Amino acid sequence: MEFPLVSIIVPMYNTAGCIARCVKSICAQTYKSIEILLLNDGSTDDTLAVCRALAASDHRIALVDKTNTGAADTRNQGIALAHGKYIQFVDSDDWLAPDFTEKLVSAAEAHTADLVIAPFWMVYPENYVEHIRPWEKALQHVLQRNPPRTRAYGYLPAGVYTGQEYAKHLIQKPNTFYYGSPCNKLYRRDLLRKHSLHFRKELFAEDQLFNTEYLRFVHTAVSIPDIGYYYLQNGQSVSHSRVTTADILSLRRRVMLLYRDIYTELGIYPETRAAILRSPFGENEFTLPPLDTPQTHCCKL
Incomplete structure (x- = not known):
């Protein structure tokens, strides 16, 4: 290559x-x-x-x-x-990890991909103090939170996907770091420039908005099984310390409406409508189980 x-x-x-x-x-x-x-x-x-x-x-x-x-x-x-x-x-x-960029680029070049996504390690420092919001405490009898412990997360079986296929998988777990973070992914610069894609200035979740907008331009996405990004949890970050329940619900409603528009453009809104309507209440890595054995999509890498 x-x-x-x-x-x-x-x-x-x-x-x-x-x-x-x-x-x-x-x-x-x-x-x-x-x-x-x-x-x-x-x-x-x-x-x-x-x-x-x-x-x-x-x-x-x-x-x-x-x-x-x-x-x-x-x-x-x-x-x-x-x-x-x-x-x-x-x-x-x-x-x-030393070979992370190489794995991302190899997948992008092999499949002329517009997006490459990989599982990641969520790392908790020894002095990590978890800040659980009141609404999260109220739901603990329904949603079992993971104890703070370093573990790997990934939700898309390794393989090659059309943009529509990728979008259908994403909407099943739309509020995860896996799909929302820009750090476990590789993007094409020409697409960002051509369509003037940028990060919006928000109190939080500007990453999720950026990745949602990028869906419009993904014709081919590749999921690799290699875990090469180490994401350090910070209990003092804005998302943990300054974001209220009202902030979260307001942002997620905006994202839901954005999903509706984009999935309509992609021609997959009727079949994903129920998942889009549920998206404001979707879980993330704090309640979803960690990565077990990497799966493989039908198109092998």
Whole structure:
């Protein structure tokens, strides 16, 4: 295979204690044709100093220091600066297995894919404190929450899918990190640019909105079985500490209406209508079981 350039976008804000682990895992990728865009979003700690030292050690790193505008706008600036055929996103407190980018690109090139998705590890730090919202406590007799423990998650059997097939699977578990996060996926830069796709500035769940919009342009999606992304749970994140039940229900209603419009465009709304109407109340990895044995879709990789 040829080795197209992959732009790996890392927004950073006050992650001096973990950014080196993240960036070193990217630099160590077995796939070498990468540019690493580190965007410092106005950090007030030593994040910038740490990244300057990292940039001096690897010519593939481009460091951008900017005023604080939030993760969504910072990712958008990364997309605007990217040169690669493909775009990959990594959060600054997470890290990658050495062959993760290679696995994503190999699948994309082999099947001319518009999207590649992979299972991920959800990692809990030793000092993690879980913040359970009141409505989650009320539902505990119905939905059994997983105890905080590192485990793997993935919901789409490995294989090659049409855009419509992928969308049908997604709507069965629409509120999962697996489908909603941009970090366990590979995107085509030309599609993002052509259709002016960007992350909206939201209190939370801008990732889910971005991935939902991208559904419009996915003709071929590939699910790989390789688990190569390590997502670190942060009990102090916005989604855990500042988001109310009203915020969640309001956002999920907006996403439901977006699903209705997009699935209508894809010609699959009648058969997915019930799942779309249920989508605001869908579960996520905190109540769904972890990955067991990877399955395989009919079209083998």
